[in-house]
Amino acid sequence: METAKKRNGTEPTLLLITLVVWLVADCGLLPYQITKNYKRVVTLKLSTNTAINYTMGYSQFILIMEKEYKTTKEQCQSNIDKRMPIVCTCCGGKIEPIETVDNSHNPTFWQGCNECMKFDNGTSPKIYETAVKMVDERHFRAYSFNEMPDKEKDPSGFDYWRKSQISGTVGVVSDALRLYGVL
Ligand SMILES: [Zn+2]
Secondary structure, three states: OOEOOOOOOOOOEEEEEEEEEEEEEEOOOOOOOOOOOOOOOOOOOOOOOOOEEEEEEEEEEEEEEOOOOOOOHHHHHHHHHHOOOOEOOOOOOOOEEEEEEOOOOOEEEEEEEOOOOEEOOOEOHHHHHHHHHHHHOOOOOOOOOOOOOOOOOOHHHHHHHHHHHHHHHHHHHHHHHHHHOOO
């Protein structure tokens, strides 16, 4: 179960780039180098015949760069809408776009459940309901090695255990239906 990693920070990234440019030109051709972008121009004459023209300039650019999402929130939402109705495989709740970064650290949106704080592609409500019945009524254990926490002593532990069992069972039910040729 992967935990959703949310990115903090402001939307536009301010990038301050300082450029320092040195230009050397022959004064025989030009009195000094004219470069419009430069805020400061210094001309030094080293001799009467040959002058070396130093043009020192610096310029600062503030570039406002918009974040480029691999998958935008709208694209992610559209992918969810195409597969509706779908619910979270753990809690049966809403599947929404969750902001994150991919393995190359590019900002993106993935499908997931904010309630469970996990990425989840969701499943059909019917498959989810079947998985709930298999876990609660038939005591099916997709993860049999995970010991069931005591419901009274450790309610949150039990809740987490139950949800993960349901999610695992969703996988089993989906696979069975796929083999059966329904999915
Ligand atoms: Zn959920």
